[in-house]
Each structure stands twice: as C-alpha cells, then as structure tokens.
Amino acid sequence: MSVIETRELRKTYGRIQALKGVSLRVEKGQIYGLLGQNGAGKTTLIKILLGITQLTDGDARLLDAPAGNTAVRARVGYLPEDHQFPGYHSAYSLMDFYGQLYGVSRGDRRQKIPATLELVGIAGRMHSKIKTYSKGMKQRLGIAQALLHDPDVIFLDEPTDGVDPVGRKEIRALMATLKDRGHTIFLNSHLLGEVELICDRVAILQRGELVREGTIAELTAQKGVFELGLAPSQAFPEHEAKALGYPVRALNPTATLWEVGLTDGQTIDPLVRMLVEKGLSLRHLVEKKVTLEDVFMSVVEGAEPGTDRRERKATAVGGSDR
Numbered sequence: 001m002s003v004i005e006t007r008e009l010r011k012t013y014g015r016i017q018a019l020k021g022v023s024l025r026v027e028k029g030q031i032y033g034l035l036g037q038n039g040a041g042k043t044t045l046i047k048i049l050l051g052i053t054q055l056t057d058g059d060a061r062l063l064d065a066p067a068g069n070t071a072v073r074a075r076v077g078y079l080p081e082d083h084q085f086p087g088y089h090s091a092y093s094l095m096d097f098y099g100q101l102y103g104v105s106r107g108d109r110r111q112k113i114p115a116t117l118e119l120v121g122i123a124g125r126m127h128s129k130i131k132t133y134s135k136g137m138k139q140r141l142g143i144a145q146a147l148l149h150d151p152d153v154i155f156l157d158e159p160t161d162g163v164d165p166v167g168r169k170e171i172r173a174l175m176a177t178l179k180d181r182g183h184t185i186f187l188n189s190h191l192l193g194e195v196e197l198i199c200d201r202v203a204i205l206q207r208g209e210l211v212r213e214g215t216i217a218e219l220t221a222q223k224g225v226f227e228l229g230l231a232p233s234q235a236f237p238e239h240e241a242k243a244l245g246y247p248v249r250a251l252n253p254t255a256t257l258w259e260v261g262l263t264d265g266q267t268i269d270p271l272v273r274m275l276v277e278k279g280l281s282l283r284h285l286v287e288k289k290v291t292l293e294d295v296f297m298s299v300v301e302g303a304e305p306g307t308d309r310r311e312r313k314a315t316a317v318g319g320s321d322r
C-alpha cells in the first residue's frame, strides 16, 4: 500500500489548468520532494490530497482512502505555505488549541506540547506571544503544529522558508529523525540543495505536468562529462580526440580547458592513453557532477543537464514558447 497515490490527477480553476494528469506514488517512510517553479501546481496537489481543494478529474488517495477522507485527516500533519497564526496566541496556547482540534487528550497535550516545541527549538519562548516571534520562529512553530498529534504523514509546504542556515540544518535533522521513526514526509521546496540532501525521491512539476520523477541518484546520474586540461603551452589534439569518438569542446577562449563527453559504453581511458602516447602531460581531469539544481534548470530551461548554463539559457530563449 502506498501512502500517497495520484493517478492522472487533474485540477482546473476556471480556465487555468493547475494539474494536467499527474501520477505519482509515495511509499511509507520516504521523504518525497515536489519541485517546480512558482505556479507549477505544488500547493494545489497538497491541497487536493488533504481534501482542502476538490480534484477535477483522476484519482488521489492518501493512506489508502480517497483524498479528503475525514478519518484519515487525524493521521496527517500539515504546514501550509504563508500560514498566519493569530499573534495574540503564544506558541503554547496555539498548540493547545490545535491539539484539541486534533483530539489530543489534555494529559497528552501537557506532555507533548513542550516536547514538540523543544524538538523545533522554540520551547524557551513558548509562553511569549506569537506577534513577538521572528519569521524563523513562526516557521518552527508551524512545523511543531504539524507534528503535535504524531501523524503518519506530514505535508510541509516550504518548511524552511525564512529559517536561517543553522535552523535549516536543524530542520533537516528533524526530518531525518521523523523518517527514522517511520513517518512519511511530503515536502514542497524551492531550495534544491536542501532537497538533494534530504529527499529519497523527487518529482518535478512543470506547468501542471510531471516532467521528472525518481530518486536523487537516478535524477543526478552521471552523464559522463569530463573537464580536462594539459600542461601550459601544450595544445589539445582536438581532431584525434574526435577521431576516437569523443565529443569535445574548448571551455575557454585560450583552449587550455576542454570538455569531453562520453558516448554510450565509452570510458575516458582510451583518450588518456592517446594523450600520454603523444607525450602530452595531463594536469587536470575531473568528472563533472550533475546536481539536482542542474537537472531542475535543464528541465525548466528545456536543455540537457551538464551543458553550460549560458548555453542552456540561449537554447531556452530560442526554443521555448515562454
């Protein structure tokens, strides 16, 4: 049984097609990241799963029940984007209020509220009014609110928005702990470096369509692109390299740095041997790593990952309908 499953999920708001047939699956204990530019449909998808918004067509299931099922809601925690908690509450009184809504008993609330606020690092200020909190503190409170009733699935819409780097690291550690305890986390984020560190799988939404899905390792799989440089004053034998079947191009105007691609089944070794046999001296050879950001940019700009960012932009301008 998948914790979350959507099939050909569609949502239209009047003439806007927010989701155009999205199918994805999240298994128990995963940290799943949903990525996409502003307006891609990320929040819409979360809201459908939670039953806040109705789907237009297709299927959405959460914890083996149709999205919006009220019995399931008690097993779900949610940090909405742009949440606004009433400033006259303190963290404690707000949590107490939510705890009652979630059906957490008085005794459990008394014990769990300080513990949960401790977990997110704001227990020291739990009796101060929310209006006196910094942005990051409010965000931590939002996360605490989503965890209070020990939900099986936690939806976090931009969990580290406004949180400083130390706090973000703490929140990542918290997510890892929750995962270890068997909770499933579904998060929306624009911070790709963070997503790459924490998520098991990610999906990229582009204008309502799911354009990539997989584990971080699958999405950032090495494309086999090397950066290579010879000793100063030595010319790179471009023609011989091409004759061996390597796509090569100079990375700078003085042609001291070269990018070498591998074609199917090829390794870099024959090229290195050829250079050595020609008496050339290799000074620099690194395999380029593709980051999640590279993958994301290539998807939204419409080019292959691993190619130069400026070149990709040029391609996108020429080849897109935006």
Ligand SMILES: Nc1ncnc2c1ncn2[C@@H]1O[C@H](COP(=O)(O)OP(=O)(O)OP(=O)(O)O)[C@@H](O)[C@H]1O
Pocket: 013, 016, 017, 018, 036, 037, 038, 039, 040, 041, 042, 043, 044, 045, 081
């Ligand atoms: N209540 C609504 N009424 C009309 N259109 C809406 C509504 N909610 C969302 N939309 C539209 O649906 C599309 C997807 O919006 P959504 O909020 O899901 O995007 P998002 O991926 O969460 O973006 P962001 O990164 O900015 O939070 C957008 O075009 C948005 O304008």
Ligand SMILES: [Mg+2]
Pocket: 042, 043, 044, 081, 157, 188
């Ligand atoms: Mg959103």
